[in-house]
Amino acid sequence: MADNQQMMCGSCGSSGLCGGKGLVTLKEGAWTNNPLAIQVLGICSALAVTNRLANSLVMGAALIFVCVGSNLIVSLLRKYTPHRIRMVAEVAIIATFVILFDQFLKAFYVEMSDQLGPYVGLIITNCIVMGRAEAFALQNPPMLSIVDGLANGLGYAVALAIIGFFRELLGTGEILGHEVLKEAWYTPNQLMILAPGAFFALGMVIAAFNAVKGPEAEEKK
Amino acid sequence: MKGSLYTLVYAAALGTACALVLTFAASFTRPYREANAAAKKARNILVALGVDGAEKMKSKEVIETLEQSVTEKELGGLAAYVYSDQDGKVLGTAIRFSGPGLWGPVKGFLALEPDMKTIKGITFYEQEETPGLGGEIASNRWRSQFPGKSIVGADGEIGLVIGPGDDAPNRVDGISGATMTCDKVQAMLNDAVKGIAKGATNDG
Numbered sequence: 001m002a003d004n005q006q007m008m009c010g011s012c013g014s015s016g017l018c019g020g021k022g023l024v025t026l027k028e029g030a031w032t033n034n035p036l037a038i039q040v041l042g043i044c045s046a047l048a049v050t051n052r053l054a055n056s057l058v059m060g061a062a063l064i065f066v067c068v069g070s071n072l073i074v075s076l077l078r079k080y081t082p083h084r085i086r087m088v089a090e091v092a093i094i095a096t097f098v099i100l101f102d103q104f105l106k107a108f109y110v111e112m113s114d115q116l117g118p119y120v121g122l123i124i125t126n127c128i129v130m131g132r133a134e135a136f137a138l139q140n141p142p143m144l145s146i147v148d149g150l151a152n153g154l155g156y157a158v159a160l161a162i163i164g165f166f167r168e169l170l171g172t173g174e175i176l177g178h179e180v181l182k183e184a185w186y187t188p189n190q191l192m193i194l195a196p197g198a199f200f201a202l203g204m205v206i207a208a209f210n211a212v213k214g215p216e217a218e219e220k221k
Numbered sequence: 222m223k224g225s226l227y228t229l230v231y232a233a234a235l236g237t238a239c240a241l242v243l244t245f246a247a248s249f250t251r252p253y254r255e256a257n258a259a260a261k262k263a264r265n266i267l268v269a270l271g272v273d274g275a276e277k278m279k280s281k282e283v284i285e286t287l288e289q290s291v292t293e294k295e296l297g298g299l300a301a302y303v304y305s306d307q308d309g310k311v312l313g314t315a316i317r318f319s320g321p322g323l324w325g326p327v328k329g330f331l332a333l334e335p336d337m338k339t340i341k342g343i344t345f346y347e348q349e350e351t352p353g354l355g356g357e358i359a360s361n362r363w364r365s366q367f368p369g370k371s372i373v374g375a376d377g378e379i380g381l382v383i384g385p386g387d388d389a390p391n392r393v394d395g396i397s398g399a400t401m402t403c404d405k406v407q408a409m410l411n412d413a414v415k416g417i418a419k420g421a422t423n424d425g
Contacts, residue, residue, distance in 0.1 A: 077235075082228040089235055096239040103246045107253035110261070117352075 022147045029151025035128040036159040036202075037209035042128040045119050046160055047198040053176050056164025058112050060157025062101050062120055064150060067129055069097040071149035074137040081138075090133045091124070098123045128152055159209075163201045167192045256280070263287040265346040269315045269332035270304045271368070291315075297420025299413055302330070313341045316417055320409025323401045325349035327358075331413060333372070343367045355402030366393040372414045379418045383407040 035041045042063075049055045073093045074081075081089050102120045105113040113120070123129065132152050137145040168174060171192030173181035181188075191197045260280035267275035267286060275283065291302050302315040315332040329345035345359045357363050371390040373379055383403045384395040395403040 080231065082224070082231055085228055085232055088232070092235055092239050096242055099243055100246050103243075103250045103254075106257070107250035110254075110257040 022144060025144060025147045026151040029132075029148055030155040030158070032213065034155040034159060034209060035131075035152050036156050037206050038213075039128075040206065041131060042126045042156060043202060045122060045126060046156075046163065046202060047195065049116055049119050050160055050164040050167050050198060050201065051171065051193040052115070053161065053164040053168045054112070055115055056160040057157070058105070058109075059116065059119065060153070060160045062098075062105075062123055063126065063128065063156050064153030065101055066094060066097045066123055066126075067132055067149035067153040067156075068146055069149070070094045070129055070133055071137040071145040072142055074133040075140060075142040075145035078138050086138065087130075087134070090130060094129050094133065095124045128156055159205055162205055163198070166204075167197055167201050171197060260284060262346060265344040266291065266302050266315050266330050266332075269330040269342045269344040270302070270313045271332065271342050272304070295420075297416035297418070299416045299420070301420075304332075311335045315341075316413055318409050318413035319347075320405065320412065322348055322350050322405050323355055324351070327406065327409065331367075331410060333417070337417060338371050338373050340367045340370045340372065350402045351399065354396065355399040357396050357399065358402060358406055363396060372417070380411045380414055381407060383410075 029035070033039060036043065036046055045059060049059045070090070070093050074090055077089070077093075098121060101123075102113070105116070105120060132149060136148045140148065165175070168176075169180060170189050173179060173183060173186050173188045189197075192201070257280070260283050263283045263286075264275060264278070264280075267278075267283060270291075272286065272290075275286070278286065287302075290306070291304050294301050294303060296314070296316065300317040302317075303311055304313045304315070305311045313332050313334055314337065315330045317328070317330055319326060319328040321327070326347060327345060327350070328347040329343060331343050332341040333339065334341050343364050345364075348356065348359055350356045350358060370381075370393060372381060374382075374391045375389055380391065382389065382392040383406060384392075384400070386392050
């Protein structure tokens, strides 16, 4: 959290994020300050649900929904929320959105809900969501907060989808349940769908993001 | 003091608003969730009975198949589901069993061949055992030991043994690191099996 705050302040001064530029906010959340690959937040769920691409996509969608929703409400209420209980209020709002999504899955996509197990509910404790509410939505107008929630949700979702894609492909030889690598010549690498595979995949994604961003990001620090 | 009052009112209002939204969502989704639960139960009965393709059927199909070919009856104080083909020939019977697991209730179905001694299959449709350890009772790998086993031991004693021991027609391997769960599953299965034996003798 402390780190996050610092980065926010740094970007406030230089890139004019607080001036109301949606595009900058979008790029910041989804790319240059990607919550998963750059800030390395919310990795618990990223490790747990990425053994299948479909699971990763649904989890990404859940985070986008929760991030956008909670950022909007927190931002709308930011002038009325007593400072002392702002975090309690944030958690209540976030929990409401998470439970809404969980109920939706349980009612209409029960198999997906069974596969994701407790991890949908655990979005309540995902540091990305709370981090955005605390660091961004509390200080910014509703529209910009929506953009920020969308950007961070997208950043998380895309990173998750990349990890899920490679884990499912290498771990089972399938993509979204369809056979891609023929069993005749490809032996599925069980390691990739187990927990250690998640760490390898996440590490690769973090390395790739940082490599693409290159020395520019290093200099900023 | 004024600030405290405002804080209290704000917290109460926000809490109420959130609760209202969730109450509305819960009551809206209830019929769907109940239908899903019924389909899940039906699917578990069919899978335990070894019905072809039951794992991949759509919810609607599962309920239809169950209504068409499975009749419910009571056997030795347990709910039993008798599976028969179009001519009325009995192909198997699934018995509902339940009992305390290590962390919460465990519920499932044990299916027997028409001889009421040989196991056809087993499913667990509700369990909260430790994922990766006790939770493995629900895995295909562990469950696949059951078909073909008998609920009667070599010495004629009725009951199942879960855990290490000599090869016996009524013994299946336990799960390393999940001895407590296995003991509890063994106890609840034996309760059910004794009920079946009692019910079978009453019938005959």
